[in-house]
Amino acid sequence: MSEKIATTGAKRLEDPALLRGEARFIDDIAVPGMLHAAFVRSPHGHAAIGAIDKTAAAALAGVRAVFTLDDLMPHFKTERLVVGLPSPSYKQDRSRPALCGDETVHVGEPIAVVIAESRYIAEDAMALVGVDYDVLPAISDCRDALADGAPTAHRGAPDNLLAEFDMGYGDVDAAFAGAAHVFAESIWQHRGGSHSIECRGSVAIHDPMNDLLTLWSSTQMPHSTMRTLVEMLGRDESRMRVVTPEIGGGFGPKLVVYPEDAVVSVAALLLGRPVKWIEDRREHFIATTQERDQYWEVEIAVDGEARILGVRGSIIHDHGAYTARGVNIPQNSAESLTLLYEVPAFEMNIRLALTNKVPVTPVRGAGHPQATFTMERLLDRVARELGLDRAEVRRRNLIGPEKMPYEKPLKARGGAPILLDSGDYPKCQQSAIEKAGWDDFPARQRAERTQGRYIGIGLANFVKGTGRGPFEAVTVRVGPSGKIHVISGATAIGQGTKTMLAGIVAAQLGGDIDNVTVTTGDTGAIALGLGTSNSRLTVTAGSSAHIAAKKVRDKALDVAAHLLESSSHDLEIVGREVRVKGVPDMKVGLGQVAHAVAGSPGYALPGGVEPGMEATEHLVIDKTAYANGTAVAEVEVDIETGGVRILNYVLAHDCGRVLDPMIVDGQLIGGTAHGIGNALYEWMMFDDGAQPLTTNLADYLLVTAPEMPPIDLIRHESPSPLNPLGVKGVGECGVVPAPAAIISAIEDALSPFGVHISRAPITPPQIVALIAAGGDGKTV
């Protein structure tokens, strides 16, 4: 692929407005007559709801309405937000209501909404809404939830099993029966919330002239939000529009359709005034979806040479109280567990447990970091038990480049086969460990220990399915002004999507990125769209933009050839003009070309072409493009305090063809920071009554600048054969290997104490406890 496929420079289209404070985020939208909503939320993990007394709240000056589910139900066609991805594994339907009826099943669940002239007044009134609660037993721990006789998260439910399924291939029993060694691990992992610095929000505006309901929402998926709301509200699609402003980070939970979207929409219709709701940070902790706990019981069977014969086990996954997305996270975890390695036999049982906590949906990585942690912990165990170098154990098991593309005997959630499309995993690992000084490390480690310093090194390989299809929609249009307009169902959440699309289109249409405008996240602008998730946009939207731009280019050249009385083969597009090659004076503006096909009544179009200088493309890509990489972390552990400092971090990665190195590196470093948080800091804590204990950013720790280590990025580029750009996704890749590499390094640093770690995150008090347990290989 020598053809230039993207015009990139060291700048992003998004930046100037953001840097001047002129970008418009959801909370920046203010329209005349706008009212403000505040939600009364459950303080209990599980309770029956009796009478709700709205009198005092409604009487407060400035309050325009207090609504409960009873008030809104007559205006809803469906009672619940039906948003779960399909799966045959569901045992219970737990779609959630817009507001609680006679039961609340998690702290933070919305029970009533107060709408007032200001948010200040709405919050005053919120405190005056009286709700009678009859507190019920709550289930907090997902393992307890599946125990016999456990209280149920929902009244009247048979049990807490939301879904169960098995995954696997090969003769696992035979593999384990014939193995030289079998090692078992019990692993706990916790991911935590997304914590985009911008919380969620929505503004609903009903225009009675056109009977058009517009919902501005900080959603990653405006088209699916619209479909859900059209169904709930019984509206005609042409009378509803969902549009996203600038989004201050997404990281997964903003892909969910939320009760607040539905409530704000119906409230604007009922009150005849725009209604705005902006989530505050405490609400983000208790009402925005998050990832939480997975408990893994796993075994690995290897031969005498540490070659994997089989992997088997089970996962219990905390699903939360409702299905806000589906069974996809533990499905991703189980599915991706063995992908990097030659694993002849595999079997996993997955159970999703209902708990009285806010629903679980994907956070950046979506189950893949957990799979990576589990597999890499197993391989570290094999290395330790067999007295082998950890990198060597992996070398013996990685799928080699000569076997690509490599089909795994597994199916993705939509039924497509799982095919590792390209990559050189051993080379990637080798580049990372060389850069990190892996082979020399033991000598350095010994030397440091004589000085009382405990340093350690760890590595982790990962593979991440990216670019989930089936498509993303892109329209490319040249207007009579000569300006190029790109419209996509993609949603920009900070990852440089507009710059990416503009660069791909500009490469075909004159190379002037400043001549391109990009519209994303607006259901009024394009009919179809899947939005942002799963590191998908460069693969899907990028490919559609490339093809659409080529079609427009071909047409522009044909029409210009007609206008210039030339052959299209002799023409080129330079900047905003189509020129005869070598004769710069023979030219016609892109605007004139577009004008010529805009049509004039009674006159034929030039060259007999179809009208309009535009093309829409929805390239269908069903197969997943697998990005891969290797992380090596070097840490120092303070054995007195349990504090961990990451001294150096190497990430060798392969996301296929790189269009914009600056943006790719930024995604990887940002993802790594998130992964460091998952290894060491982020822990969404609940007590036994499912009461959240970390509800602000002082209690729940995000990584800050001083915690960041120096990071070396090593780029490999194995083009994906699955799309015309050869690209793979990168947005989530950084986060995936970080906890595995860092915790491997901590364990290595503490090897004199026989410490074995099988959890993430790990905190300083736990490290101190492990050291104190001393030398007996105890785990926490």
Place this chain on the structure above:
Amino acid sequence: MGETRKLSVTVNGTPYEEVVEVRLTLADFLRQQLALTGTHLGCEHGVCGACTVLVDGRSARSCLMLAVQVNGREITTIEGIAPSDEELHPLQQAFADNHGLQCGFCTPGMLTTMVEFLRDNPAPSERQVQEALSGNLCRCTGYQGVVAAVLDAAKRLGDGAKGVAMDGGKAR
């Protein structure tokens, strides 16, 4: 409306005489009453730093101050940092050139905080920049581009970006 007071304040060089509710936060005053929405609210607990503005040249969390507290003072917000509509402040330009922002939501607080920091520490070390940024949370960048941008800006300012007001407070 609850109890109100008169407030005289200069924001980005423009004097304002406003009547405000006594409980109105400085952030909400700037965003809602003056429509300066570049100042962002990320937590309203004083932790994330996105809402940082300069009050008489010193960084302050506008979510933790009341509007009435800035009576008689000069405020600089993100909207007041660039020298003109055509030109960015060297720090803003360095953020763009070093990929110091992705979604850009935390960026206003980063910029205001670093304007003050570079004024007081014109030639900082990397470690000093990291420490100075420790009160500003970013979920996108992993901070490396931000740190690089601040170091780059320090160099540009040291190389004599003349006429750039490092105290904010530019007259418009």
